Amino acid sequence: MSRNYIFLFLFSLVMTASGLASLPPLDRDEPRFVQATKQMTETGDYVDIRFQDASRYQKPIGIYWLQSAAVTLSGEGAQAPIWIYRLISALGIAIAVVTIAWTGANLFGANAGLAAGLVMAAIFATAFEGRDAKTDAMLLACCVLAQGALAQIYLASRRNEPVAGHLPWIFWAAQGAAILIKGPIAPLLSALTVLTLVAFERDWRWLARLKAGRGLILVLLIVLPWLALITWKSNGAFLQQAVGKDMLGKVAQGEESHGVPPGFYVLTYCLFMWPFGLVALGAGLQALNRLRDDPRLRFCLAWYVPFWLVFELIPTKLPHYVLPAYPGMALLIGWLLTLTPQEANAPLRRWQTWLWWATAFGTVLVTVGLAVLCVGAPIYLMNTFLWWSVPAAAAALGAGYLAVSRQTLVPLVRIGGAAVCAGITYALLFGDIVPSLKPIWMSREIEAAVRADRPCEMSVLASAQYHEPSLVFLVGTKTVLTDVDGVAQHLLGDPACALGLAPVGDQKRLDDLLAGQGKKASRVAEIDGINYSSGDKLSLGLYRVAN
Numbered sequence: 225m226s227r228n229y230i231f232l233f234l235f236s237l238v239m240t241a242s243g244l245a246s247l248p249p250l251d252r253d254e255p256r257f258v259q260a261t262k263q264m265t266e267t268g269d270y271v272d273i274r275f276q277d278a279s280r281y282q283k284p285i286g287i288y289w290l291q292s293a294a295v296t297l298s299g300e301g302a303q304a305p306i307w308i309y310r311l312i313s314a315l316g317i318a319i320a321v322v323t324i325a326w327t328g329a330n331l332f333g334a335n336a337g338l339a340a341g342l343v344m345a346a347i348f349a350t351a352f353e354g355r356d357a358k359t360d361a362m363l364l365a366c367c368v369l370a371q372g373a374l375a376q377i378y379l380a381s382r383r384n385e386p387v388a389g390h391l392p393w394i395f396w397a398a399q400g401a402a403i404l405i406k407g408p409i410a411p412l413l414s415a416l417t418v419l420t421l422v423a424f425e426r427d428w429r430w431l432a433r434l435k436a437g438r439g440l441i442l443v444l445l446i447v448l449p450w451l452a453l454i455t456w457k458s459n460g461a462f463l464q465q466a467v468g469k470d471m472l473g474k475v476a477q478g479e480e481s482h483g484v485p486p487g488f489y490v491l492t493y494c495l496f497m498w499p500f501g502l503v504a505l506g507a508g509l510q511a512l513n514r515l516r517d518d519p520r521l522r523f524c525l526a527w528y529v530p531f532w533l534v535f536e537l538i539p540t541k542l543p544h545y546v547l548p549a550y551p552g553m554a555l556l557i558g559w560l561l562t563l564t565p566q567e568a569n570a571p572l573r574r575w576q577t578w579l580w581w582a583t584a585f586g587t588v589l590v591t592v593g594l595a596v597l598c599v600g601a602p603i604y605l606m607n608t609f610l611w612w613s614v615p616a617a618a619a620a621l622g623a624g625y626l627a628v629s630r631q632t633l634v635p636l637v638r639i640g641g642a643a644v645c646a647g648i649t650y651a652l653l654f655g656d657i658v659p660s661l662k663p664i665w666m667s668r669e670i671e672a673a674v675r676a677d678r679p680c681e682m683s684v685l686a687s688a689q690y691h692e693p694s695l696v697f698l699v700g701t702k703t704v705l706t707d708v709d710g711v712a713q714h715l716l717g718d719p720a721c722a723l724g725l726a727p728v729g730d731q732k733r734l735d736d737l738l739a740g741q742g743k744k745a746s747r748v749a750e751i752d753g754i755n756y757s758s759g760d761k762l763s764l765g766l767y768r769v770a771n
Contacts, residue, residue: 228334229322232341236318239345239647240354242655244314245307248668248694250356251757255693256280258309258357261291263701266302271453275693276701279458281465285450286404287312287359306697309357316361317354320368321345324551327372328558331379331520336558339639343504343554346643349496349547351650359406360544366402367410367548370395374414374434375523378421381430382519396439400446407466413531413548420526484541489532492543494586497550498594499627499642500557502580502587506632507556509576510568521559527552560633568633584628591624594649598657605663605754616652619645663753666762667694670725673749673766674699680721686714687725690764692757711767712737719743719769728763738769746770 249255260273260280273280273288290312295304321341329337344350353361373395380387395414402410422428454462494501508528511521531549535541560568572580595617602610623645626638634642662669674685686704687695688711696703704714711724712734724745726734734745749766 228325228329228338228341232325232338232345233318233322235342235643236321236345236350236354237314239351239650240314240317242651243355243659244310245305246655246659247306247355248659248665249306249697251667251692251694254357255697257283257287257359258291258306259693259697259701261288261295261309262302262304262697264288264292265295265304266701271450272457273454276696276703276705279461279465281454281458281462283359283406283466284404285454286401286406287362289404290362291357306357310355313357313361314354316363316365317345317350319365320350320361320551323365323368323372324554327368327375327551328555330372330376331523331555332559332562335636336555336561338558339561339636340551340554340558342639342643343500343557344551346646347496347500347550348498348646348650349544349550351646351654353544353547355654360547363402363406363409364547364551366398366405367413368551370398370402370410370414371417371527371551373398374417375520377433378430378523379519381433387433392433392435392439393442395434396442397446399439400443403443403447404450409548412534413527416530416534417523417526420530421522424522424526484539486536488541489536489543489546494583494590496543496547497553498587498590499623499646500554500639501590502583502628503557503632503634503639504550504553505583506580507560508553509572509580510560510570510632511556512576513570513573521556524552524555524559527555557634557639561636563633565631565633569631572632580632587628588624591620591628594620594653598649598653601661602657605661610657610660612652612656616649616657619648619652623649664756666690666751666753666755666764667692667698669751669753670695670764670766671698673751674723677748677766677768678721678723679768683721683723684714684718685723685725686711688730689727690725690755690762692755708733709737715745715767715769716741716743722768724767725764726767728765731765731767734767744770 249258256275260275263274263276264270270289270292271285273285291309294308294311295301298304298308300308321344324344325337325341327337328340350361350364353364373391377387377391377395399410399414418431422431497504508525511525515521515525528549532546535545598616598620599613602608602613623642626642626645627634629638659665670690674683684702684704685699686706688706688708691705696705704710706714708726708730711726715722715724715738724734728747728750731745731747738745745767746769747765747767751764751766752762754761
């Protein structure tokens, strides 16, 4: 069994390795996280969280500390490249994969745990989050660890068996770590799971085995020291912004232009659970038809369904919000492997059959869409055909073929084959194809132009119109985000060294502003591309004061 864990850990790391270095910072959230970590390294202040001069109090400190540790261990300091920060996310996914295998092995057996681990390592959601230096990958690790311990405590109580002494400690330590990483998401997941089980069984006595008294003390010991420091340092602004604005704002109304009606996670399920969305749904439907007979199935469904429903009802929606629920479905895929083919492929009810076929259609659609994306994106954006697109597309089609079956039971060998094919697709898509799409990576092109054309080693850039966080991370913390007037003032303030970035169409206005001081702008580079965050086509000039 330990071999399975070692294999899955290494397999997960391999699945997320490609693209860690070659993929530029992904606007807008990732650069905000890594820039705040970078500033901690620059200033030595590991309590406050800032993006340039503004406070960044949307999330707690945990992920910044982990990224800071990676930066420090790298020896690169504030100049550490993006892949150093992303290592924490890759590690988080690997921990989640091993932990779901541990949970599956304890619930359903070693092969079930192996299948659950393969699924979690290979779905699109973890492939993406493992390459994105944010909170969600490490949050997933904490959630799976907490839920895995909770599952074993719950099942021991159902069987009237003693609970291993380490399980409550694992549960509460994971909750504390998760709160430091992303607030109350893991406690919410566990609370919804517990409430659903208690409501279904009308029995709450097993909760005493969680040892909540000493567990809550452990959570407070983990969370309170930093919370007290940041509350004091920010004069209460952290709690006001993190709880009052970020968390409650998302619950009350759509925040950050992400307000979406219910149904969003149903529509995106086939993409973010690809290629195993159909397999997981089939297992979930078979489990639903047996949930009164098996407490293990009740737990897995209580893990997924309530969390998903709550987030469907919250106005603010992003695909990764329901990521902590997916492991519950991965466990059910493992469970299905423990049944005979006749049991696993038992007839579904009519509404379940319709849902199954709709998901099959969605999975095929996503499979074909990914294959077309691999080939078509370079042609559409750059009029270029990439040879790597062919094996990437073929692997995507192979993953879909292996994971889509007319029966609900998919053998472990096919699950493994689909996972490998998906991994090949991710490696080529994220490692080669997407990074090569030059028009969408404007910050990378601007940074290259600044490095090539800066008149002084310490030249500072002022940027008008293009204000993406990735620009600040790549070009430097001192980068000024302003308008054309601000660019002119910046250039006049340091004519020898300053650089300005402004739309090419605004060069006449820039020249007019400089002419009042007897100066003229010299365009040293032009960067054309697409700001994928806003959808705007841009033509930007890099300027300095003409000699």
